[in-house]
Amino acid sequence: MGLFDNIFGGSAASKPLTKAEAFAGILLGAVASDGHYSDEEVHGLFTILARMKLYENWTGEKMSSMMNKLQSAHKKLGADKFLANVSETLPEDLRETAFANACDLVLADGVVEDEEKEFLDKLQKALDITGDTALDIVQVMIIKNRG
Numbered sequence: 828m829g830l831f832d833n834i835f836g837g838s839a840a841s842k843p844l845t846k847a848e849a850f851a852g853i854l855l856g857a858v859a860s861d862g863h864y865s866d867e868e869v870h871g872l873f874t875i876l877a878r879m880k881l882y883e884n885w886t887g888e889k890m891s892s893m894m895n896k897l898q899s900a901h902k903k904l905g906a907d908k909f910l911a912n913v914s915e916t917l918p919e920d921l922r923e924t925a926f927a928n929a930c931d932l933v934l935a936d937g938v939v940e941d942e943e944k945e946f947l948d949k950l951q952k953a954l955d956i957t958g959d960t961a962l963d964i965v966q967v968m969i970i971k972n973r974g
Contacts, residue, residue: 843916844912846916846917846918846921847893848893848896848897848913848916849913849914849916849917850876850879850917850924850925851872851876851897852897852901852909852912852913853914853917853925853926853928853954854872854875854876854925854928854929854932855872855894855898856906856913856929856946856950857872857928857929857932857943857946857947857950858871858932859901859906860906860942860943860945861940861942861943862942865936867936868935871931873890875928875931876890900912906946910949910950910953911953914950914953914954915953917954922954922956923954923956923960923964925950926950926954926956926961926964927964929946930947930964930968931968931971931972933946933947934965934968934969934972935972937972947961947965
């Protein structure tokens with residue numbers, strides 16, 4: 828059994844992801860979708876998480892520990908398998924929120940690379956968000972990040 832089998836599956840004794848880990852994992856996937864993490868993207872990710880009630884009682888140490896675990900799993904599993912794991916764990920009531928925040932991170936630098944577009948397509952499908960809803964969310968995030 829591998830180190831992350833207990834977190835991301837692989838045995839009967841698997842420890843499922845928490846919704847907080849799944850949400851943060853989706854945002855990590857967005858930041859990593861172009862192949863690298865910029866300081867601005869990582870800062871944006873932490874800013875989003877810090878504003879959410881889901882993480883309101885989290886210490887910096889707990890947040891860093893979770894992100895280190897997620898980064899290691901992302902590298903080990905690869906982007907697609909990682910995305911599938913975090914998406915299936917995320918509760919339905921957080922799916923559109925996660926998609927909107929992932930779009931915000933992707934659009935924040937004003938440049939959407941092909942890999943980022945592909946990630947958003949995969950995320951929309953993985954989270955089972957309708958095409959119309961996804962387009963509405965993307966349009967709002969484009970407006971938000973203008974200028």
